Amino acid sequence: MSTTTEQPSPTFDFSETPRVSFSQLVSVELRKTVDTSAGKWLVSAVLALTAAVIVLYFAIADDDQLVFEEFLGFAASPQGFLLPVLGVLLVTSEWSQRTAIVTFALAPSRTKVIGAKIVAALLMAFLAFAGAIAVAAVATAAAGRNDGFSDVTVATFVLFLGLQLLNVLQGVAYGLILLNTPAAIVAFFVLPTASSIVFTSVSSLSDLAPWLDITTAQSPLVNGDFSLTGEQLGQIGVTALIWIVLPFVAGWFRVMRAEIK
Amino acid sequence: MINVKNLSRTYGGYAAVDDISFTCRPGRVTGFLGPNGAGKTTAMRMMVGLTTPTHGETTIGGYHYHDIVNPGRHVGVLLDASAQHAGRTGREILMVGAKTMGLPTTRVDEMLAMVSLTESEAKRKLRNYSLGMKQRLGIAHALLGDPAVLILDEPANGLDPAGIRWMRDLLKGYARRGGTVLLSSHLLNEVELVADELILIGRGRIVAQGDLKSLSSLDSADSALVTPVDRDALVAALRQEGHEATPEGEGLRVSASPREVSRVSVQHGLLLNDLRSGAKGLEDLFLELTSPVQRESAPSPDSLAAVSTSKEMSR
Numbered sequence: 001m002s003t004t005t006e007q008p009s010p011t012f013d014f015s016e017t018p019r020v021s022f023s024q025l026v027s028v029e030l031r032k033t034v035d036t037s038a039g040k041w042l043v044s045a046v047l048a049l050t051a052a053v054i055v056l057y058f059a060i061a062d063d064d065q066l067v068f069e070e071f072l073g074f075a076a077s078p079q080g081f082l083l084p085v086l087g088v089l090l091v092t093s094e095w096s097q098r099t100a101i102v103t104f105a106l107a108p109s110r111t112k113v114i115g116a117k118i119v120a121a122l123l124m125a126f127l128a129f130a131g132a133i134a135v136a137a138v139a140t141a142a143a144g145r146n147d148g149f150s151d152v153t154v155a156t157f158v159l160f161l162g163l164q165l166l167n168v169l170q171g172v173a174y175g176l177i178l179l180n181t182p183a184a185i186v187a188f189f190v191l192p193t194a195s196s197i198v199f200t201s202v203s204s205l206s207d208l209a210p211w212l213d214i215t216t217a218q219s220p221l222v223n224g225d226f227s228l229t230g231e232q233l234g235q236i237g238v239t240a241l242i243w244i245v246l247p248f249v250a251g252w253f254r255v256m257r258a259e260i261k
Numbered sequence: 262m263i264n265v266k267n268l269s270r271t272y273g274g275y276a277a278v279d280d281i282s283f284t285c286r287p288g289r290v291t292g293f294l295g296p297n298g299a300g301k302t303t304a305m306r307m308m309v310g311l312t313t314p315t316h317g318e319t320t321i322g323g324y325h326y327h328d329i330v331n332p333g334r335h336v337g338v339l340l341d342a343s344a345q346h347a348g349r350t351g352r353e354i355l356m357v358g359a360k361t362m363g364l365p366t367t368r369v370d371e372m373l374a375m376v377s378l379t380e381s382e383a384k385r386k387l388r389n390y391s392l393g394m395k396q397r398l399g400i401a402h403a404l405l406g407d408p409a410v411l412i413l414d415e416p417a418n419g420l421d422p423a424g425i426r427w428m429r430d431l432l433k434g435y436a437r438r439g440g441t442v443l444l445s446s447h448l449l450n451e452v453e454l455v456a457d458e459l460i461l462i463g464r465g466r467i468v469a470q471g472d473l474k475s476l477s478s479l480d481s482a483d484s485a486l487v488t489p490v491d492r493d494a495l496v497a498a499l500r501q502e503g504h505e506a507t508p509e510g511e512g513l514r515v516s517a518s519p520r521e522v523s524r525v526s527v528q529h530g531l532l533l534n535d536l537r538s539g540a541k542g543l544e545d546l547f548l549e550l551t552s553p554v555q556r557e558s559a560p561s562p563d564s565l566a567a568v569s570t571s572k573e574m575s576r
Contacts, residue, residue, distance in 0.1 A: 010262050010287050012322030012409070014330040018363045028360050035357070036348035037386075098344035101311060102402070105340070106333045106361045108310045108326060260311035 020107050025116035026123070033090060033124060042086055043124075049078035050132055054139045066143035068152050069226060071136035072160055076222060079128050080167050084188050087121045087171025091255075092181040100260045110256050118172055125168040129161045156226040163221045166236075170244045176251025179258070192243065214239040262287055262441050263308065263410060267317035270303055277303045279465035280317070285443045285458075287409070290436045292456030293445040296551050300465040301445040302340065305414050309338050321410055333362040337403030337411045342395040342419075347388035351378060351398050354387065355405060362406045372401040377427075392419025400428070411435065413444040417451045429455040449547050463551030477543050484539030485519040488512030490532040498529040514539055 033039045057074045058066070091114075094100040107113050140148040174184040192215050199209035199216060209216040210232075217239040220232060228236075263285040270278045278300040285291040295301050306312040308319040310326040318325065321336055329335050345354050355369040373383050376397040387395065396419055403411060411432070417425050432442050432455055446452045452459065459476055461469040469476055488511050489495035499506045499515060502525050506513040512535065515522050519538050526533050541549070 010322065010409075012324060012329060012335050017330045017334050020331050020361060020363065024361065024363060028357060031360065032346075032357060035353050036346055038348055093346065097346040098341065099346050101340050101344045102338075102358070103361075104311060105309050105338045106358060108329075108332060257313075259313070260306070 020112075022112060022116060025107060025112060026119045029090065029116045029120035030123065032093075033086060033120065038089070038093075042082065042089070046079060046082045046086075046128055047131060049082065050075050050128070051135055053078050054135050058139055058143070063143075063145075066140070066145055067147065068136055068140040068149050069156060071139045072132060072156065073221075073223060073225075075132040075136055076160065076163060079132060079164060080222065083125050083128055083164060083168045084171030084174075085185060086124055087168040088175040088181060088184040088188065090117045090121050091172055091175030092179055092184050095179045096181050098261070104260050114176070114252065114255060118169070121168045121172050122165055125164045126161070129164050132160075133157070153226070155228075159221055159226045159228065163218060166218075166240055166244060169248065173244050173248035173251055176255055177247045178251075179254070210235040211238050212242065214243040262322060263291075263412070263443055264320045265304070265308065265317070266319070268304060268307055268314050268319060269316040270300075270307060270312060271315050276465045278307065278314075281462065281465075281467045282317075283460050283467065283470060285410075285441050287439050287441045288436055289457040290432050290442040290444065290455050292452035292459045293443055293462065294447070294449060294452055294456075294459055294547065294551075295445075295462035296447050299447075299462045299551060301447075301462060302414055304462070305340060305412055305443075305445065308412060309336070309340075311340075331362060331406070333358065333408070334406040335408050335410065337406065337408035337413075339399040339403040339412070339416055340414045342392070342399035342416075345387050345395070345398075348386055350384050350386055351390065351394075352383040354398065355402060358402050358405050364405060368405060372405055375404070376401040393421060393424050396420055396424070396428075400431070409439070410441045411443070413442070415445055415447070417444075417446060417448075425451065449544050453543065461547060461550055468550040469546075473543065476546070483516065483518040483521070485515045485517060485522045486510075486512060486535070486537050486539040487515055487519075487522050487526075487533060488535040489526070490534060494529070495526065495531050495533075498525050498531060 034043055053074055054071055057071060061070065094103055103113060104110060171184070171188055174187050175181075178184040178187060192213075195213050196215040199205050199213040205212075211217070217232075217235040220226075220228060221236075265281060265283050268278055268281050269276065281300075281304060283291075293301050293304075303312060307314045308321065308326065309332075321329065326332060326336070332338075349357070352369060352373065355372060356366070358364075359366065359369050373380075378394065378397055378401070382390075382394065387398075390398065396416055400413075400416060403413065417428055420428060432444065436442050436457070444452065444456070453473060456473075458472050459470065460467055461476075486509065487495070487506075492513065496506050496513065499517070499522070502521075504515055504517040504521070504525070506515045508514075517525075519536050522536060523533075525531075526536075
């Protein structure tokens with residue numbers, strides 16, 4: 001070093017600094033979903049309700065309905081209810097609890113952080129899916145019918161998983177666009193219901209309903225009917241675009257520009 | 262080292278931060294002082310990329326915050342000790358930070374011990390923390406990655422006197438080891454004992470900056486407080502020499518240096534009971550410079566900033 005009067009400005013040296021990897025952020029996000037009481041309760045509720053609903057179905061359903069697909073479809077309803085809340089909370093709790101200040105100070109790339117949240121949400125949905133499959137399989141075996149698994153196809157699994165993933169993404173999307181827990185949860189439950197009411201009560205709209213109303217489009221899946229036509233698949237895709245992708249994109253841009261307070 | 266250049270942020274027509282520039286050097290604690298709403302927090306948020314500046318930029322260690330690799334390892338940030346999930350335990354909050362930065366669990370325990378949070382306190386949820394405990398936890402969080410630069414917003418807020426002293430010693434020690442510290446406060450007495458340098462901000466603008474000594478001498482207008490034995494005689498004598506004297510308390514305030522008042526009294530053979538400098542203290546100066554109500558009566562901020570800069574250069 002030269003001994004000039006002008007001191008060189010001290011500059012950071014990154015040669016020995018480990019980068020914050022994407023997988024690290026995903027595991028931190030997964031950790032954050034279960035390290036608070038609210039998170040623990042929510043995950044426990046998903047598991048407990050899935051099991052409870054299956055037991056309930058076991059008790060009330062007719063004997064010839066005790067097949068794997070029916071069990072799986074029934075397991076989907078509480079999950080479809082609670083997984084989106086998990087998706088909402090992953091995003092909005094950063095704002096309602098104001099942890100976003102800390103999160104984005106440690107990982108300034110908002111793209112990476114939100115990306116990690118999405119992956120974490122999808123992983124949770126995947127786990128719920130695996131859980132539902134396991135519970136449904138046990139229940140089917142316990143029912144002891146010879147044809148219990150006879151209608152099961154790969155499509156069953158793919159569509160059921162797809163439904164769960166769409167659900168949780170919808171929660172994330174509403175979380176991103178509203179950045180407020182109660183508002184996002186209310187929007188998630190009220191808007192599709194309101195839309196359903198409009199589309200079923202106005203007769204001139206009933207032809208359009210499967211293409212515009214997400215509840216109508218997804219109803220075969222929720223009812224455990226996994227043999228879909230191409231048209232039905234298209235309807236699920238179109239409603240997903242309107243109800244999930246558009247809010248998601250808008251919310252994404254909002255968060256990328258937002259001032260973090 | 263932190264380099265803030267022409268940083269501004271406007272909301273609508275309102276300038277929350279208005280063209281501020283300053284430098285924080287390694288080995289020094291820089292106090293960022295201003296009343297509530299002066300723009301300290303907005304300025305700090307811009308430094309760490311949480312708020313986009315309308316104009317200007319900040320570099321820390323020569324980089325924009327977004328370009329710093331694993332920033333927690335280089336810059337310790339505490340903007341709001343309450344901005345943590347109320348349902349998370351203190352220890353878990355540090356764990357989340359450590360995992361993000363890729364630090365071992367042992368580092369969390371080290372930091373908890375350093376800020377004197379006991380094992381049972383660390384297991385409590387944040388909602389059951391006092392503000393002082395939150396500040397300690399926040400400091401632990403900022404220091405997790407063993408950073409070279411610390412940016413702390415009102416870290417002494419909510420600490421008891423012992424806690425304030427603890428924080429002071431901690432930051433002084435940190436700077437002595439070569440660290441750069443920027444800490445904000447709205448209380449002068451909180452920072453004047455720890456800061457090597459002060460930046461006074463009011464209404465989004467820097468109104469003065471420099472070390473304590475140069476700031477204290479900023480009140481350049483000569484003023485003396487004098488209690489003469491014969492008041493009328495001294496007033497007449499001062500007027501004869503061209504100095505204005507106005508009654509204040511038991512004596513007079515004179516717009517001249519104490520030395521000049523002393524000269525006049527000797528020359529006219531007048532006895533004095535008391536004579537001292539009428540210069541305002543740093544606290545008065547701070548209030549005058551930063552208070553929106555009294556701004557009109559304060560010396561022009563620009564001229565003060567110029568004085569402080571020239572003083573700094575000559576040091």
